[in-house]
Structure formats: C-alpha cells, structure tokens
Amino acid sequence: MNFEELPTVNGTLIWYYTICPRQVWFMAHQLTPDEHDDNIVLGRFIHENTYLRERHEVQVGNIKIDLVRGPHGEALIGEIKKSSRAQESARLQLKYYLYVLKGYGLELKGMLFFPLEKKKEEVYLDEAGIKEVERAVAGVREILSLPLPPPLKKLKWCRPCAYAEYCWS
Ligand code: SF4
Numbered sequence: 001m002n003f004e005e006l007p008t009v010n011g012t013l014i015w016y017y018t019i020c021p022r023q024v025w026f027m028a029h030q031l032t033p034d035e036h037d038d039n040i041v042l043g044r045f046i047h048e049n050t051y052l053r054e055r056h057e058v059q060v061g062n063i064k065i066d067l068v069r070g071p072h073g074e075a076l077i078g079e080i081k082k083s084s085r086a087q088e089s090a091r092l093q094l095k096y097y098l099y100v101l102k103g104y105g106l107e108l109k110g111m112l113f114f115p116l117e118k119k120k121e122e123v124y125l126d127e128a129g130i131k132e133v134e135r136a137v138a139g140v141r142e143i144l145s146l147p148l149p150p151p152l153k154k155l156k157w158c159r160p161c162a163y164a165e166y167c168w169s
Contacts, residue, residue, distance in 0.1 A: 033162030
C-alpha cells in the first residue's frame with residue numbers, strides 16, 4: 001500500500017470509478033453537478049435525515065466517514081445510499097475507507113445502509129478486496145492524469161446522472 005499517494009483519491013471518486021470514468025474526471029476537476037438535481041437532493045436528504053442517533057461523522061486523513069454501532073455494539077464504518085442499484089460501487093467505496101483506515105492501523109468492518117429499502121449489508125476488507133481497491137485507486141489516478149474527460153459513451157447510469165446536461169445537450 002503506497003499510503004503517501006492516497007490524498008488525491010477519495011471515496012466519492014472511487015464510487016464514480018465503477019459508475020462512469022467521465023464522472024470521475026468531472027468531479028476531480030471541480031465541475032460540480034447540478035446541486036438541484038432530484039437524485040442529488042434525495043441522496044443529501046437521506047444522508048442528513050437517517051440513522052442520526054446511530055452515527056457519528058469523523059474525519060480521518062482525507063476521508064470523512066460515519067462511525068456506527070453494529071448489531072453487537074461494535075464500531076463499524078457506515079455508508080448510507082439511497083438505493084442498492086449500484087451496490088457493487090457502494091461496496092467498493094466502503095472497502096476503500098476500510099483500506100485507508102487499515103493504513104492507520106485500524107482494522108474495522110463496514111456496513112452499507114439502504115434506508116429506503118430497509119436493507120443493510122456488512123462489508124469486510126479481505127486480500128481480494130485490497131487488490132480490488134488498489135486497482136480502482138490506480139484506475140482513478142489514470143483518469144485524473146488525462147488532459148480531457150474520457151470519451152463519451154452511453155451508459156445505463158446516464159439517464160439519472162446529474163452530469164447528463166454536460167454530456168448530452
Ligand atoms: S451522463 Fe453518462 S457519460 Fe455523462 S457523466 Fe453521466 S453517466 Fe457518464
């Protein structure tokens with residue numbers, strides 16, 4: 001793990017990496033999406049209004065994480081999502097947080113929350129997960145090094161994407 005190099009990558013970029021490389025590039029270049037986009041508003045609302053008693057936001061290095069209590073009272077890293085449609089991406093984002101914390105000597109488990117679906121999922125970081133995170137970090141770095149956004153490609157995520165106007169109008 002090359003811990004020194006991590007600050008340019010963050011959990012949001014890791015999340016976008018599995019959704020769309022252009023989103024990674026846009027976010028990293030401060031091209032912010034439409035803050036009034038319905039999906040962004042809903043996501044923000046859910047984050048600001050669910051599990052308030054259980055979680056506690058903390059900043060560790062360049063990441064902001066929610067600490068939550070697990071079913072047996074143990075501390076877990078929580079990540080709240082509005083839907084499980086991109087569950088793989090949510091898992092990878094959480095594994096990235098666990099990876100960063102591992103670099104600080106903290107071996108924790110994670111928990112994904114999908115409050116609208118009343119679903120939860122425990123997430124662990126094993127050897128395969130470490131490799132997966134390292135591949136994603138390398139992939140994000142490659143995208144960040146591009147002078148222009150990656151080529152436009154129609155994806156299943158385009159319709160609800162807050163960048164759709166940038167890409168398709
Ligand atoms: S509209 Fe589609 S191609 Fe453009 S950033 Fe969003 S998901 Fe990517």
